[in-house]
Amino acid sequence: MLRPATDTDGAPFWEYAARGELRVQACADCHEPRFPPRPCCPHCRSFASEWRPTNGRGRVWSYVVPHPPLLPEYAAQAPYNVVVVELDDAPRIRLVGNVVGAAGAALDSVAPERIRIGARVQAVFADGLPQWVLERP
Template sequence: MLSPVTDPDGAPFWQYAARGELRVQACAECGEPRFPPRPCCPHCQSFAGEWRPLSGHGRIWSYVVPHPPLLPDYAAQAPYNVVLVELTDAPRIRLVGNLVRGADAPLNSVDADRLRIGAKVQAVFSRSGLPQWVLERP
């Protein structure tokens, strides 16, 4: 499994995720959420930031189902899905992850024919702190 590459701006995202919390950086001046995390607000250019909790609800905005050949560590799980989720609390933010049956389920635990753009999903977190997604109505 791939591990996140952290930097000073993005490290808090992964620290919260390791605790099972979905938080995004927001500007402390204008309130605009931003992802990926960065030192300066692209809207008002303020350097003031804070980490806001989100509900973890969203909808599938797009998806892809990779098939082999893939990186060797992922070939055994293929085909699996990769979803792009638009967050309900912050619709300008979209997070990448996998649609799974539950936290720590294999990447291929949901059949590709169950994927639908617009399907409502909820964030879950693997033991490693990786955000994943489950259908709100399986």
């Protein structure tokens, strides 16, 4: 399994995910959420930030099904989905992940034809990685 590359700005995202929490960075001055994490607010240029919890719910904004997989490490699980999820409580934030049957399930645990733009999803976590499950399986 490939692990995420972390940097100073993004490290808290992964620390919260390891605890099963989906949080996004926000400006502590103008309160705008931002992703990916970065040191300066693109809206007001403040360097003050905080990590806000989200409810972990969203909708599939876009998705692809790689054929063949782009990375050899994933060939055994192809075809699988890669989704972009727009968060309900931070609609400017869109996160990339996979829709799976349950936390920790294989990437191919949901048939590609079940994924739809606008499908409602909920965040789940496995080994510190956020994944998504369909709210209406």
